[in-house]
Amino acid sequence: MSEPSSAYINDIGGDVKGIIGDGDVKGIIGDIKGGVVNQYIIAQHSEAEIHSRNLKPGSPYLSLNKFEPGDKDKFFGREKWIIKLSNDLKNNNLLLLLGASGSGKSSLVQAGLIPYLSDQWGTSQLVTIIFVPDNNPFTSFSENFPKNIRIKRLIFLIRQII
Structure with a gap:
């Protein structure tokens, strides 16, 4: 995932203190025009991409069945x-x-x-x-x-x- 652009940071205004997170989740922390912003940008994956992934063998999820x-x-x-x-x-x-x-x-x-x-x-x-x-x-x-x-x-x- 790319970093938020400097144009985006200029648009929100104020004093951006930093960018936190890594991978698919990143956040911007800072003061914005008299308020505080804690905004997270979450990457979205297409439904087709999600459904094309194979389940790991031995998934621990048993649905409504009890563990034995x-x-x-x-x-x-x-x-x-x-x-x-x-x-x-x-x-x-x-x-x-x-x-x-x-x-x-x-x-x-x-x-x-x-x-x-x-x-x-x-x-x-x-x-x-x-x-x-x-x-x-x-x-x-x-x-x-x-x-x-x-x-x-x-x-x-x-x-x-x-």
Whole structure:
């Protein structure tokens, strides 16, 4: 993108203090005829040019779909929350995560917390049960409980929670 021309700077008048920014976004800062100007010039690209660009492979945008454990490399920017949830779980043995519908709770747990805990504790220490509760959440839970977990292990886990 070219610099604003000196004719343009003369047209706005006043004392132009400088040009800021680089690339496609530039700005002019200065006093203009008794006022202050903060003007940005933003380059525009044609719709055809934008549509001709290829998407990068592995785009992290999943639309309205939730992130799952296999998407952990695409799920970023929530490290603070993942560590906080991990610490809460470590201190309390139980984690209750509440939030508005569509706010990213499932994605945070499945693509953030579960992979983080697997890396920290190892998969042998982690029992992952993912289910969508229906009218009876306890029935949903029991129907989705892994069949390969022994009853003694289940009793041990429940006692740790209580």
